[in-house]
Amino acid sequence: MRRAFLALLAFSLAACGREATTALESRLTTDRGPSAEGLRVPGWNEVRCFDAAARRKRDPDGDTMDNACEDALAAAFAPGLKVAVDCNYDPGVGRQGGEYYYGVQPYWYRSSEVAPLERRVRLAYLPAYYWEDCGSPTEGHVPFGDGHDGDSEFFIVDVQFNDATRRWATQQIFLSAHCGTLTGQRCMWYPDPTSTTVTPTGTAQPFSWIDGKVRGAPIIWVAEGKHSNYSTREDCNGGGLAGSDTCERDDRFYRFPVRLARQNIWSRAIPHQACVGASLWGSTRVAPGTTECFWPRRTFYGWQGLNLGSTAYSDILAQYAGW
Structure with missing residues (x-):
């Protein structure tokens, strides 16, 4: 017994x-809440992403975050892009011509001076368009309407892990739209992408989401020719010089491609590569032997040679991403 x-x-x-x-x-x-906001990223929660003692952790860029987690979050929240077939569209790959890099870095956030610190992750998506800003189809050759080689557009998605739902959720979004110009009033943060945002020129409507998953991967409307970015078609049609931006012919859709670890630009302190050639997708729309830089402060020419270019990505990352 x-x-x-x-x-x-x-x-x-x-x-x-x-x-x-x-x-x-x-x-x-x-997945503790199938109807909860945000996305479940298998294998990655806040502890696994940041735990210094985690087994096989890899952090080559020195930002305290596992690079495999960086890549997983970048892929999960990669925006969907509604675009038109304009001068930069590359039919060979079925999207706007560009090299499509991204950066991922954590930061601490608090909602008020007395609130506790919370960890968030900033995802900066850099399409790095290499043909040109085509100019607006409704402006013609007028000031601010002409195009230029290289187009350093960008979008930022800030996400945070919710321990109750076991999901990562989008907290705020930044979209580039004529940043640094007289028509750049919509170059701005959307502090709550699920509600109407007050802008210097009126209001912006809430975002739509990939597969209808609220606070997951956002859908972004890209203005034809100018490649400025908006939360809805209606907001796009009211943007730019005297409302000249348009998304009326945005009939193509694709996800920002996140497929290669070398798309991750790492950090300013430890860059993956300071400057890179246009070799990720094998496009024929690049000048042989040209390079572009993300961290060194150099004008962005879109791998077209040294013609009239656009704002250096180094300046963009410093001013808007805080890197």
Whole structure:
């Protein structure tokens, strides 16, 4: 009888041990709220992304965040882009011609002076268009309407992990729209992308989301020719010089491509590569032997040679991403 009791006790303890061993793994992967806002990113929560003692952690850019987590979040929240077939459209790859890089870095956030610090992750998407800003189809050759080689547009998506739902959720979004020009009033943050945003020229409507998953990957409307970015078609049609931006012919849709680890530009302190050639997608729309830079402060020419270019990505990352 005693031997039977001990055997039963040993079996029970072994079962408890198995449950204790798998409890953390289950907590990392279980989707606790299928209708909750945000996205489940399998294998990655706040602890796994930042735990310095995590097994096999890889942080070559020195920002305290596992680079595999950086790449997973960049892929999960890659925006959907509504575009038109303009001078920069590359039919060979089915999207606007560009090299499509991204940067990912964590930061601390608090909602008020007395609120606790919370960790967020900033995802900066850099399409790095290499043909040109074509100019607006409704402006013609007038000031601010003419095009230029290279187009350093960008969008920023800030995300945060929700421990209750086990999901990462978009908190705020930044869209470039004529930044640094007299018509750049819509170059701005959308502090709550699920509600109407007050702008210097009126209001901007809430975002739509990939697969309808609120606070997941946003859908961005890209103005034909100018490539300025908006939350809706209606807002796009009211942007630019005297409302000259248009998304009326935005009939193509694709996700910002996140497929290669070398698309990650790492950090200013430890860049992946300071300058890169146009080699990611094999496009024929680049000048042979040209390079562009993300961290050194150099004009962006879109791999077209040294013609009239656009704002250096280094300045953009410093001013808008805070890097």
